[in-house]
Amino acid sequence: MDKQLTRQQHLDLNYYMRLNRAVEDTMVKLFRQNKIVGGLYSSLGQEAISVGTAYALRKNDWLAPMIRNIGALLVKGVPPRDIFTQHMAKYTSPTLGKDGTSHFGDLDKLHIVSPISMLGDLIPVMAGVAIGSRYLGQKIVTMTWIGDGGSSTGVFHEGLNFAATQKAPFVLILENNQWAYSTPVRRQVPIENLADRAKAYGIPSYIVDGNDVVEVFTTTREAVERARNGEGPILIEAKSFRRLGHAQHDPAEYVPKEQRTYWESRDPITLYEKYLTDEKLLDAKSKKELEQKIDTLLSKERDFAENSPMPPPELAEKGVYCTGDDCHKIRPKWERPLSEVTPPKSSIAAVWTVEGFGSGKSSGGKNAPIHFGDTSSSAASPQHVEEEVIEEKLAPKAPAKAVAKKSAGANGKNGASSKSAKSTPSKPAKISSKSSVSAKSSAARRSPAGKARR
Amino acid sequence: MPSTNGHNTESQVTFLEAIKQAMYEEMERDPAVVLIGEDVGVYGGAFKTSEGLLERFGWERVIDTPISESAIIGAACGMSYVGLRPICEMQFIDFIVCAFNQITNFVAKGHYLWNAPAPIVVRGPSGGGVHGGPFHSANPEMYFVHTPGLKVIYPSTPYDAKGLLKAAVRDNNPVLFFEHKYLYRRIKEEIPAGDYTVPIGKAAIRREGKHLTILSYAAMMHNSLEAADALAKENIEAEVIDLRTLLPLDEETILKSVKKTNRVLVVHEDTKTGGIAGEIAAILCEKAFSDLDGPIFRVTALDTPVPYSPPLEQHFLPNTQKVIAAAKELARY
Numbered sequence: 001m002d003k004q005l006t007r008q009q010h011l012d013l014n015y016y017m018r019l020n021r022a023v024e025d026t027m028v029k030l031f032r033q034n035k036i037v038g039g040l041y042s043s044l045g046q047e048a049i050s051v052g053t054a055y056a057l058r059k060n061d062w063l064a065p066m067i068r069n070i071g072a073l074l075v076k077g078v079p080p081r082d083i084f085t086q087h088m089a090k091y092t093s094p095t096l097g098k099d100g101t102s103h104f105g106d107l108d109k110l111h112i113v114s115p116i117s118m119l120g121d122l123i124p125v126m127a128g129v130a131i132g133s134r135y136l137g138q139k140i141v142t143m144t145w146i147g148d149g150g151s152s153t154g155v156f157h158e159g160l161n162f163a164a165t166q167k168a169p170f171v172l173i174l175e176n177n178q179w180a181y182s183t184p185v186r187r188q189v190p191i192e193n194l195a196d197r198a199k200a201y202g203i204p205s206y207i208v209d210g211n212d213v214v215e216v217f218t219t220t221r222e223a224v225e226r227a228r229n230g231e232g233p234i235l236i237e238a239k240s241f242r243r244l245g246h247a248q249h250d251p252a253e254y255v256p257k258e259q260r261t262y263w264e265s266r267d268p269i270t271l272y273e274k275y276l277t278d279e280k281l282l283d284a285k286s287k288k289e290l291e292q293k294i295d296t297l298l299s300k301e302r303d304f305a306e307n308s309p310m311p312p313p314e315l316a317e318k319g320v321y322c323t324g325d326d327c328h329k330i331r332p333k334w335e336r337p338l339s340e341v342t343p344p345k346s347s348i349a350a351v352w353t354v355e356g357f358g359s360g361k362s363s364g365g366k367n368a369p370i371h372f373g374d375t376s377s378s379a380a381s382p383q384h385v386e387e388e389v390i391e392e393k394l395a396p397k398a399p400a401k402a403v404a405k406k407s408a409g410a411n412g413k414n415g416a417s418s419k420s421a422k423s424t425p426s427k428p429a430k431i432s433s434k435s436s437v438s439a440k441s442s443a444a445r446r447s448p449a450g451k452a453r454r
Numbered sequence: 455m456p457s458t459n460g461h462n463t464e465s466q467v468t469f470l471e472a473i474k475q476a477m478y479e480e481m482e483r484d485p486a487v488v489l490i491g492e493d494v495g496v497y498g499g500a501f502k503t504s505e506g507l508l509e510r511f512g513w514e515r516v517i518d519t520p521i522s523e524s525a526i527i528g529a530a531c532g533m534s535y536v537g538l539r540p541i542c543e544m545q546f547i548d549f550i551v552c553a554f555n556q557i558t559n560f561v562a563k564g565h566y567l568w569n570a571p572a573p574i575v576v577r578g579p580s581g582g583g584v585h586g587g588p589f590h591s592a593n594p595e596m597y598f599v600h601t602p603g604l605k606v607i608y609p610s611t612p613y614d615a616k617g618l619l620k621a622a623v624r625d626n627n628p629v630l631f632f633e634h635k636y637l638y639r640r641i642k643e644e645i646p647a648g649d650y651t652v653p654i655g656k657a658a659i660r661r662e663g664k665h666l667t668i669l670s671y672a673a674m675m676h677n678s679l680e681a682a683d684a685l686a687k688e689n690i691e692a693e694v695i696d697l698r699t700l701l702p703l704d705e706e707t708i709l710k711s712v713k714k715t716n717r718v719l720v721v722h723e724d725t726k727t728g729g730i731a732g733e734i735a736a737i738l739c740e741k742a743f744s745d746l747d748g749p750i751f752r753v754t755a756l757d758t759p760v761p762y763s764p765p766l767e768q769h770f771l772p773n774t775q776k777v778i779a780a781a782k783e784l785a786r787y
Contacts, residue, residue, distance in 0.1 A: 133536050162529060
């Protein structure tokens with residue numbers, strides 16, 4: 001048995017993967033009965049990624065799902081009825097029928113941010129949640145997902161680069177299912193491992209077998225805690241395969257048969273249940289009980305959704321603006337003394353400095369900070385650390401092989417061992433011994449209106 | 455410096471200073487207010503609107519970003535989800551279109567779709583007349599007036615700039631705030647000491663009149679007033695209304711004035727096709743058709759990009775003479 005996980009954790013992971021698949025199976029049935037209004041997207045064969053990553057978060061952490069992350073929503077505590085009613089455009093859905101699929105969220109309780117269909121936009125948003133929470137003194141981590149396809153968007157770059165400059169406590173799961181609609185990953189990106197993109201942002205990355213839930217979970221847990229401890233954003237590439245088409249309408253005939261056969265033989269639930277059975281964590285009886293538990297739950301949830309009304313037409317007119325006193329209830333939850341954020345002690349100490357920066361007349365003196373780290377760093381405990389070679393901590397050792405090797409890493413035993421890029425914690429290049437250095441203002445330096453171009 | 459000017463009623467305050475004061479005072483009032491943008495910290499902003507804010511409020515609240523407008527808006531949106539109230543600066547408002555998707559699809563739709571208001575302000579210098587060329591002179595307000603869920607403000611005076619920016623920060627919706635850079639240092643006004651706001655969505659009558667109504671905003675507001683002075687000498691009394699907020703539009707004030715004057719001229723620096731004048735004309739046809747004695751006139755910029763060379767730009771822009779000419783023609787109906 002994998003000593004890194006408790007029995008309960010193993011059973012939870014299996015339960016959520018099973019639930020994820022059962023929810024989606026139910027929706028396929030509903031789709032065929034014309035009860036789903038719009039498109040239906042599948043995460044068949046990718047459940048280990050949604051479940052294993054989201055399970056590594058703590059209760060107060062934030063996540064933002066993509067279209068194939070129903071499993072992550074279930075782990076976070078979303079009841080299946082919300083997913084059914086969303087797809088069926090019912091009045092009882094979290095968006096009251098205004099949007100479908102996984103496009104819903106909950107800022108107050110579950111800390112879920114809704115996605116939009118344009119890919120990559122969640123990355124800067126979740127970086128913003130991360131730095132906003134850090135400013136409030138909360139020790140939380142934010143997470144979102146992106147596909148191999150979405151990793152080519154401009155906002156992926158803007159968002160991840162921004163998160164890196166801010167050392168945001170943010171974990172990005174790059175779900176490489178090898179197909180962006182009909183375009184294979186090789187025609188989208190001319191590199192072997194998408195995790196290599198992390199190098200461009202100076203952040204650590206990992207590559208995991210996305211069909212091995214234990215590996216996904218243990219790696220993500222490590223990444224999440226590193227991010228929480230102020231090490232900055234981390235990218236995890238989870239290699240897997242999209243077993244169905246882009247959505248229900250797409251037979252995906254462009255996918256080579258051998259590729260499909262190979263990945264079907266590596267079904268994450270089958271692999272995991274074999275492992276659990278070998279480890280005596282699951283037997284025929286408990287498996288049956290698990291199935292029954294899920295069946296009972298889902299038939300109840302499905303009934304609720306099917307019996308729910310459609311929204312009243314005039315609802316379409318409502319809610320464009322937030323009006324009235326009750327509309328915006330989000331108050332900042334301070335977990336650090338307000339005195340820390342109000343003058344004169346207005347800032348955390350900057351921890352990254354660059355020699356010479358700031359020696360110009362408008363920059364506030366030598367070694368002006370250009371980067372700040374986590375709130376736990378303080379100017380009171382200055383320390384100098386050696387600059388480390390970035391290459392070392394980033395380069396994945398045996399990345400693709402973890403997946404390509406037949407059945408290697410396929411069961412939980414091999415889980416953690418096939419993890420690559422076990423990097424040492426990244427450290428700031430230099431730690432300033434000064435408290436925050438501010439820029440000096442100068443009335444003399446004016447740029448004439450209209451002339452200041454970048 | 456904001457700290458001194460905020461308490462000095464004797465001095466006249468520029469438009470730019472009013473913006474600075476508004477940000478300074480809002481950040482002072484509420485630790486949830488933060489500023490994020492390119493070069494807003496150490497440099498104090500390309501136009502120095504945030505000068506001194508970094509020293510006062512520190513690195514966590516005055517955030518210098520990479521040149522990544524989508525990241526600025528996205529991050530601000532995320533910060534607003536945990537209760538903060540970010541002000542985003544677009545170094546020039548022209549660059550706001552780099553974040554078009556983030557604003558129109560993510561920020562604007564959040565409340566309608568999943569009950570997630572994003573109380574952020576996106577502000578920046580806009581408009582022409584300063585030889586900024588085609589990418590530093592834009593008036594992109596109408597892209598966003600067409601987007602339900604946003605509020606769009608375009609003030610014309612230091613008093614309004616300060617009061618409306620404060621109102622924008624406190625509003626629970628995403629607000630786009632356009633600052634005409636021609637006005638930054640060219641107009642001054644005495645503004646009251648202490649805290650005040652100007653309500654969003656309310657137009658202001660700048661001059662009363664009975665023969666025609668001139669509707670305008672931002673820099674063209676001042677040309678319209680100049681034109682009204684000249685027209686008065688020829689016994690044409692123009693009522694001049696400053697729209698101030700373009701979304702939501704103050705239909706009530708507009709309709710009331712049209713009932714009185716029966717003639718309408720809309721003046722804006724934005725290009726003609728798809729400008730707010732067309733929308734106002736449609737509203738008046740729907741709601742005040744019988745009050746109109748003549749067609750609705752428009753004085754706007756040409757339907758071209760903003761050209762760089764001064765003679766070209768002058769030809770492109772509307773001006774006082776063009777307003778006077780249009781008003782005289784309209785007055786004949």
